[in-house]
Amino acid sequence: MGSSARTKRDPANDNRPEKAGIETPEVRPFQAQPEVLSQYLENVKADEVEAMMKSVEGREKLVDMLGTHAEDLQEAHGIDLKELREQIDLAGETLEQKERFLQDVQSPEKKGLFRRAWEKVKGFPRKHPVVTALLAVAAIAGATAAGFYLTGNWELLLSKIAGLGKALKAMGASGELIPPTPNTPPLPGGGVFEIPGGSPTPGLDIPT
């Protein structure tokens, strides 16, 4: 199994640029998302990559196409082609699973029941705040920087939301709720997540 959630770090990076005033090379965590893979492939858009990821043949083709960037991937992310293949397979299978789930909840025989379920969930904030907080964390997880987690702020955040830290600890999931994000150099005034405004981030539908 590939280590999609890993945060391989060069110890030299502990003296981060903003602290040490110098630039140091960093091995960035990698996650095989369509937007990320698309950046390595000329003229293949993210939605085309996503479509390819949903089939075994498409995934094999993607790995072949990305093979020409093996050195770049190794240097930037410390990932070899075998790990890349594993990550692409996992992401592709996950996309297929999500498609099945979204089709199921919209199927004619279940649509009515699910509509009722969604209405219930929408009324949860006051009645079941932990459920709502967990959904909110899932909503922001892809938009937060790994630095926030690594600096201990994530634990602090969870402790501020009653019941949430305990639930995540039981799941063993607090780490994965901050998935690896593309490296973003910290800029002055970048906020608690150190993400500068105005530049598009792969995987997000909003400018960051």
Added chain:
Amino acid sequence: MAAPLWLTTDERKAFDALPEAVRNGWELKEETLSFTDTPERRSARLGLVRLHDTKLLALREKVQKAATPEEVAALLAEMDLHDVTEGDLAELFFALGPDALTLLIAPLLRDAKTDGDLDDLASLLMIRHSLLESLRLRPE
């Protein structure tokens, strides 16, 4: 029409311990599906969340600009799901996965006192069942 209660063996025991007045009238189904989650799978699901709801996108933007964890916690606490689209709710539940729901379901079931409480639970159980069906490995 309320959804049936898809209960695991342990959850069925908790259900049976509820007062009879609360238990009456519910259709019970045995949840036999299971899913072994891993950090890699969870991370992949979270990384593939696709949101379109303006309120959720605004929340992401605000969180990125927040100056302290306390501010982020306050933003999350204010989260209102009222206008969030069904599609985005489905995305978020998929990202969390069935394990998260199982953890949330246990205390809700244990503390259920009214039909309304079980009605809320039925929604989460149905979502979990659908997740389990979607996540299970397909035969080769």
